[in-house]
Amino acid sequence: MGKIICGHCRFENRDTRNFCEKCGTFLRTKNFDKTAYELPEVKMMRVVENLLHVPHEPINWDKFIDACSEKVERLDSLFRIPGMGAENNAALVQDVKDFLNLCRNPEFQIAFVGTIKTGKSTLINALLGKNYASMAVTPETAALTKFRASPRDYVKITFYTKSEWDKLWASRTEGASAFMREYEELQGDKHKDKWINKPPLYKQISNDDIEDELKIWSSSKHAEHYFVKEIEVGISTLGKDFPPQVVFVDTPGLSDPVAYRSELTKEYIRRANAVFVCIDAQKIQREEIETISSVFAFSSDDKSKVHIIATHWDVLNDPETDWKEQKDYLVKRLTGKAFFEKREHAAENIMHSAAFIYNLCRDYDSLDKKGRIALKRFALNFEYDLPADLHKLKEKTNVAAVMKVIREKLAANYKKLLSREIQSKYRNITYNFNRVAKEKKDLMSELMAASSSSQQELDRKISEQQTKRDEVKHSAEQLREIIKQVKFKTRTRADIICGKLRLKLSEGKR
Numbered sequence: 327m328g329k330i331i332c333g334h335c336r337f338e339n340r341d342t343r344n345f346c347e348k349c350g351t352f353l354r355t356k357n358f359d360k361t362a363y364e365l366p367e368v369k370m371m372r373v374v375e376n377l378l379h380v381p382h383e384p385i386n387w388d389k390f391i392d393a394c395s396e397k398v399e400r401l402d403s404l405f406r407i408p409g410m411g412a413e414n415n416a417a418l419v420q421d422v423k424d425f426l427n428l429c430r431n432p433e434f435q436i437a438f439v440g441t442i443k444t445g446k447s448t449l450i451n452a453l454l455g456k457n458y459a460s461m462a463v464t465p466e467t468a469a470l471t472k473f474r475a476s477p478r479d480y481v482k483i484t485f486y487t488k489s490e491w492d493k494l495w496a497s498r499t500e501g502a503s504a505f506m507r508e509y510e511e512l513q514g515d516k517h518k519d520k521w522i523n524k525p526p527l528y529k530q531i532s533n534d535d536i537e538d539e540l541k542i543w544s545s546s547k548h549a550e551h552y553f554v555k556e557i558e559v560g561i562s563t564l565g566k567d568f569p570p571q572v573v574f575v576d577t578p579g580l581s582d583p584v585a586y587r588s589e590l591t592k593e594y595i596r597r598a599n600a601v602f603v604c605i606d607a608q609k610i611q612r613e614e615i616e617t618i619s620s621v622f623a624f625s626s627d628d629k630s631k632v633h634i635i636a637t638h639w640d641v642l643n644d645p646e647t648d649w650k651e652q653k654d655y656l657v658k659r660l661t662g663k664a665f666f667e668k669r670e671h672a673a674e675n676i677m678h679s680a681a682f683i684y685n686l687c688r689d690y691d692s693l694d695k696k697g698r699i700a701l702k703r704f705a706l707n708f709e710y711d712l713p714a715d716l717h718k719l720k721e722k723t724n725v726a727a728v729m730k731v732i733r734e735k736l737a738a739n740y741k742k743l744l745s746r747e748i749q750s751k752y753r754n755i756t757y758n759f760n761r762v763a764k765e766k767k768d769l770m771s772e773l774m775a776a777s778s779s780s781q782q783e784l785d786r787k788i789s790e791q792q793t794k795r796d797e798v799k800h801s802a803e804q805l806r807e808i809i810k811q812v813k814f815k816t817r818t819r820a821d822i823i824c825g826k827l828r829l830k831l832s833e834g835k836r
């Protein structure tokens with residue numbers, strides 16, 4: 327007679343038994359696939375199903391990054407299923423979030439800085455292709471404004487918190503009397519409570535309304551601007567060739583009598599990937615050199631990120647000859663320990679521009695009489711005829727050359743740097759996922775593999791799971807049958823025993 331050893335208590339049972347004589351454990355496990363039995367296969371099916379439908383946000387600026395982010399999106403969706411590890415790995419959850427954010431919203435920040443009225447907003451408008459930022463002749467840009475490409479046009483206004491405002495107020499320097507006068511004239515205090523501590527205001531607006539909307543929040547003529555910490559503008563009409571990761575930052579003057587505000591601008595310069603210092607070509611004097619020096623001081627980590635743009639080039643008496651002389655002077659003055667390291671760097675990074683003229687050329691068809699006269703007067707310098715020589719005139723303004731630097735030198739390089747950063751973050755994340763996967767052993771590893779599988783492989787896994795499910799179903803049916811038989815046999819035995827007992831009892835009575 328054969329024996330069956332109990333898997334639980336190792337007791338030797340006769341092979342006619344279905345349950346262990348000693349501990350009662352089911353003995354007939356041979357026909358049951360234990361792993362399939364233990365696997366939460368219903369969850370598995372759901373996971374595989376999920377993997378097939380993880381939405382992917384395409385990354386258009388780099389194919390490799392696109393593939394990395396797709397993989398991380400899948401791993402992330404797996405990870406977030408209850409019990410799969412996210413609950414105990416908050417740092418990894420945050421890393422994944424930051425990683426995807428970096429892939430989706432890579433930013434290359436270019437800050438435009440300089441003293442007031444040096445043409446920062448005019449140059450930004452030329453680069454953006456439309457007059458969004460206000461360029462009035464009185465001090466205008468009073469709040470830091472970021473411009474970026476976006477599928478929809480919007481403005482997002484961020485206000486100071488109460489504690490930031492208190493610091494700002496306490497940081498007014500002695501030179502802030504004009505600031506105070508204006509603040510009182512515009513009755514700033516009356517508006518204060520309305521805006522301080524307010525959550526950011528997000529407004530989707532039409533492209534044509536951006537300029538007016540910006541005036542409300544950034545212009546020094548509106549009381550609201552005092553309480554605005556930062557404005558972000560999304561623009562839908564930027565050309566396809568506009569580098570999507572580039573963000574232009576229009577800054578208020580560096581010599582703000584309210585120290586807290588100039589500190590914010592300085593902080594931006596430190597963080598910016600590139601800085602364009604605008605100086606007026608007509609008056610390159612001590613003050614401009616001081617501004618440039620302070621920008622270099624904040625950019626000590628990478629001086630090559632500084633670019634000097636001499637604006638108002640068109641207003642020089644003899645633009646081409648005068649600029650040659652000016653540039654020679656600037657290159658000499660700005661080469662050295664505290665500035666550009668080499669003369670060639672200085673020569674490359676010091677440029678001129680006549681953005682005002684560029685914008686007139688761009689808007690030629692809708693110019694008023696004043697605009698046309700200004701343009702004609704400038705065209706006379708080169709004996710150009712309008713509109714026939716409009717293109718040549720535009721070239722002279724050098725705005726296209728500035729854009730070329732942004733696109734080819736900065737954005738392209740940035741792409742490389744960012745790719746490197748993303749790759750190392752990616753390696754880190756997948757390493758950590760693998761670590762969690764090891765903890766979760768076989769199940770998680772299989773799912774990890776599934777996350778990178780092709781559709782075909784996933785289909786195969788699904789059908790494999792289906793087979794496992796069928797096997798389990800089959801085993802369950804078997805089990806039910808066995809239990810039925812056991813119950814039947816037990817009842818039969820009980821009936822016999824009870825019958826015998828009854829017989830004995832009736833014999834006893836007799």
Ligand SMILES: Nc1nc2c(ncn2[C@@H]2O[C@H](COP(=O)(O)OP(=O)(O)OP(=O)(O)O)[C@@H](O)[C@H]2O)c(=O)[nH]1
Pocket residue numbers: 440441442443444445446447448449460461462463464465466467468578579637638639640641679680681682683
């Ligand atoms: N002729 C000429 N005028 C310019 C040029 N750039 C700017 N302007 C004019 O200079 C004035 C100031 O220009 P903005 O672009 O507002 O200067 P900003 O540096 O942004 O000024 P704030 O924001 O007030 O500091 C405006 O009247 C512009 O039309 C230029 O290249 N040539």
Ligand SMILES: [Mg+2]
Pocket residue numbers: 446447448459460461466467576
């Ligand atoms: Mg401005």
